[in-house]
Amino acid sequence: MLRIEHLTKKYGEKVAVDDLSLHIAPGEIYGFIGHNGAGKTTTLKGVAGIQQFDAGEVYIDGLSLKTDPIGCKSRLAYIPDNPDLYDFMSGIKYLNFIGDVFRVEADRRQARIRELAARFELTDDLGQPISAYSHGMKQKLALISAFIHDPRLILLDEPFVGLDPKASHLLKSMMREHCDGGGAIFFSTHVLEVAEKLCDKVAIIKEGRLVRSGTMEAVKGDDSLEEVFLELEEK
Amino acid sequence: MVKLLIKRQISELMWSLFYDTKKKKARAPGADIGFTILIAVLIIALVGGMVGIVARDLCGVLLGAGLDWLYFVILGSMSLLAGVLGGVFAAYTSLYKARDNDLLLSLPIPEHSIITARILTVYILTGLFSGLAILPALGIYWWQKKAGSGMIIGGLIFALCLSLLALALCALLGYGVALLAGKMKNKSLITVLLSLAGAGLYLAGYYKFNSMLESLLTDPAAFAGLEKLPGLKAFGLAGTGAGLPLLGLGLLTLLLLAMVLFVLVRSFRRLISASASVARVRYREKTIRSRSVQKALLIKELARFTTSPAYMLNCAMGSLFLLFLSGSILLKGGGLLSALEQEAEISISAGMLGALACAVLCGLAGSNDISAPSISLEGKNLWLLQSLPVEGWQVLKAKLGLHLLVTLPPLWLGALACALVIRPSVPELVFLFLLPTLAVLLYAAFGLMIGLLRPNLSWTNEIVPIKQSFSVFVAMMVSMAYGVLMGVLYLRLAKNLAPTVYLGIASLVTALLAGLILFWLKKRGSARLGELP
Structure with missing residues (x-):
């Protein structure tokens, strides 16, 4: 589903992501953890096609992000850690805009919006301008817009920040449903307990380099993910 | 604190001018500065020249009729109007729509400092526009009168007062828009319509002004009666550098500015939250149509x-x-x-x-x-x-x-x-x-x-x-x-x-x-x- 090969990104002299390679298969929830500034967001932005990278390749469903960026982007959804959405639109107009861009048919779109907005309890607020939304509401709207077009791959940067416990729980179930349906999710988080319970696989990044990756069992062994992470950080 | 806030606002402006976001470093400003100065000189020459022509014609006629004060009533009003038009659109946005208002209010910064810093950036515009209108007029007047240093200093104070008056009026208009915007549904539309109505009034006034100017040039004495209007002659005399009228204008300007600032500071927090609040309307599903x-x-x-x-x-x-x-x-x-x-x-x-x-x-x-x-x-x-x-x-x-x-x-x-x-x-x-x-x-x-x-x-x-x-x-x-x-x-x-x-x-x-x-x-x-x- 997602193959990252030798991804390298530099900011001037600083190497933000250094020769990172990962493979995410359909059906997998892949957690991406690391300290602040480790290179998680840069990697996710690189995979989403937002950030140009200096070396390496990204393949989504076998398509190269370099040669077919539109094909890749039409198969994925990306939600940043602080989703700045179009404040000048109402929630429903924003969802329609995303639906139009991803060419979701009107009937299907209507049904998906109805279903997802109800699940995230945002139906009543869809007519409001996004500028009037709270951070959590914006996060929910961004999540609805991500699921609306049934992407193959979902990239989430700190998706649980700002969500209330109910929405957080809902998101976790939706992530699992998405992967059970053959999709894949690659997400970054600082909440190690969540990562431990939710992820099939996990990758730990430190100073731009991948220091460990694999199935949850293989990465943490008999320890907790937190213990493994802290141990790797201290090395 | 005000200095710090102004520095931040200027750095935002400079950032946009001299920072290359792609290369993530400051760009060499040489060519940009040169080009900006060239364009600025051209604008000053063009606008200043246009005002200068009107001023020259008026100055000859009115000074000959001993109506120096009327000369400054006309040119001073033009300057005031130019200053207001130059800054009015920026006043509301700068004061009430800045994205960092919440951030600044959460910091231990007095509200009057935030307002003062914001107002001073609007002053760049009002000062520029009103100055472009009054400085050529003053120059021509001084040249005709062979002015001494007292008259020149007085004239400069007059110009300063005009720009500050324009600033006070702009801020007041911005406050008015914010008051209305907090209570209205279609804020953008109403703001635009109000502004367009203002622009319409300006154009109507401009036509009236032109015809008045023609009559003035042919028969200046007919306008001498205007001095009976309270304060008008004193306003004009301030431009000639006359001490007492200038002092009066200066005090009036400071008083108005202080009053406006007082109103702005008292209402700032309330208006910012009012502009953010939107009446909650429950969404009713409509049939969706897809587009290309x-x-x-x-x-x-x-x-x-x-x-x-x-x-x-x-x-x-x-x-x-x-x-x-x-x-x-x-x-x-x-x-x-x-x-x-x-x-x-x-x-x-x-x-x-x-x-x-x-x-x-x-x-x-x-x-x-x-x-x-x-x-x-x-x-x-x-x-x-x-x-x-x-x-x-x-x-x-x-x-x-x-x-x-x-x-x-x-x-x-x-x-x-x-x-x-x-x-x-x-x-x-x-x-x-x-x-x-x-x-x-x-x-x-x-x-x-x-x-x-x-x-x-x-x-x-x-x-x-x-x-x-x-x-x-x-x-x-x-x-x-x-x-x-x-x-x-x-x-x-x-x-x-x-x-x-x-x-x-x-x-x-x-x-x-x-x-x-x-x-x-x-x-x-x-x-x-x-x-x-």
């Missing part, structure tokens, strides 16, 4: 435009001018024609009129600079366009589309009005529509190119990319200059070149330039959009 990607992007641009009074009022005034021109031509076509002939002191043939009408239409359409700030206005939302499955060229086409959508209908209306009055031949009629249309395409493409080359995506107040950015400034100046150049070139070549030949060549050159820039936008610009940080 291109149409969706255009509608998104249109929504951005129509929900921002600052964007509409600062970047689409050309459309308003074109509508006004169309109405004026249709209503007073014949009269305008003879006035033009009188003014130009030449007999103008129908062919010449067609060419000149094209130049006027191109010049007016050039004051629309909608495409120039459109990249910067993406701001923190840019990640969306970059992550969605759309081509960069599709995004750019939508931005060009908005510019054309807002400019072309009033332009064509203007061309139609001209055609009805001039009654051109068929080839001239074709060029009357074709050349201005091509020019608008060129302006839209040029503005977008400059916007892509010099974006400012990290603004905290949208007025910065809309009004205070290098790209907008350059785009508007170059576009308007292109229209003027077209007219001037034609007048120079009129004797040797048939109007249709000239229009044909101008259309070809404009189409070529537009084509070149569009090609750049498609090939390089689209890629650049994807690379923006």
Whole structure:
């Protein structure tokens, strides 16, 4: 589903992501953890096609992000850690805009919006301008817009920040449903307990380099993910 | 604290001018500074020269009649009006719509410091505009009077008072808009309508002023009776440097400014939260219709435009001018024609009129600079366009589309009005529509190119990319200059070149330039959009 090969990104002299390679298969929830500034967001932005990278390749469903960026982007959804959405639109107009861009048919779109907005309890607020939304509401709207077009791959940067416990729980179930349906999710988080319970696989990044990756069992062994992470950080 | 806040605001402005977001480092400012100074000198020379001509005529007549005070009443009022018009659109946005208002209010910063810092950035505009109107007038007056240092210092204080009065009025108007906006549903529309009503009043006043000026020049003594109006003579005398009136004006200015600041400080927090609150309307599901990607992007641009009074009022005034021109031509076509002939002191043939009408239409359409700030206005939302499955060229086409959508209908209306009055031949009629249309395409493409080359995506107040950015400034100046150049070139070549030949060549050159820039936008610009940080 997602193959990252030798991804390298530099900011001037600083190497933000250094020769990172990962493979995410359909059906997998892949957690991406690391300290602040480790290179998680840069990697996710690189995979989403937002950030140009200096070396390496990204393949989504076998398509190269370099040669077919539109094909890749039409198969994925990306939600940043602080989703700045179009404040000048109402929630429903924003969802329609995303639906139009991803060419979701009107009937299907209507049904998906109805279903997802109800699940995230945002139906009543869809007519409001996004500028009037709270951070959590914006996060929910961004999540609805991500699921609306049934992407193959979902990239989430700190998706649980700002969500209330109910929405957080809902998101976790939706992530699992998405992967059970053959999709894949690659997400970054600082909440190690969540990562431990939710992820099939996990990758730990430190100073731009991948220091460990694999199935949850293989990465943490008999320890907790937190213990493994802290141990790797201290090395 | 105020100093610190002003420094932050200036650094935001400088950031947009001298920081290369792509290379993540400051760019060498040499060429930019040189170009900005050149354009600034040209504007000062042009506006100052225009005011200077009016001032020279008035000064000769009024000083001869011993009506020095009336001279300063007229020029002082012009300066005040210019200052208010220059700063009024920025006042509301700068004070109440800055993105960092919440952040600053959460910090241990007194509200009066925030207000003072914001107001001082508006003062850059009011000071500039009012100064452009009064300083040439003062210069001519001093020259005629062979002024001493006392008169010069007095005059400068007068100019300072005018700019501060304009600032107080701007701030008061901004406060009024914020008060209304907190209670209204369609804020953007009402703000624009109110502003347009103000602009309409200004134009009506301008016409009245012109006719008054003509009567004044022929019979100045008839206006001497105006001195009976309370305070008017004292206001004018302040301009001559007379001590007591100047002191009165100074005190009045300070009092008004203090009162306005007091009102602003007292209401700031309340108005900011009022402007953020929106009456909750429960969503009722409607049938959804899907659109093409291109149409969706255009509608998104249109929504951005129509929900921002600052964007509409600062970047689409050309459309308003074109509508006004169309109405004026249709209503007073014949009269305008003879006035033009009188003014130009030449007999103008129908062919010449067609060419000149094209130049006027191109010049007016050039004051629309909608495409120039459109990249910067993406701001923190840019990640969306970059992550969605759309081509960069599709995004750019939508931005060009908005510019054309807002400019072309009033332009064509203007061309139609001209055609009805001039009654051109068929080839001239074709060029009357074709050349201005091509020019608008060129302006839209040029503005977008400059916007892509010099974006400012990290603004905290949208007025910065809309009004205070290098790209907008350059785009508007170059576009308007292109229209003027077209007219001037034609007048120079009129004797040797048939109007249709000239229009044909101008259309070809404009189409070529537009084509070149569009090609750049498609090939390089689209890629650049994807690379923006």
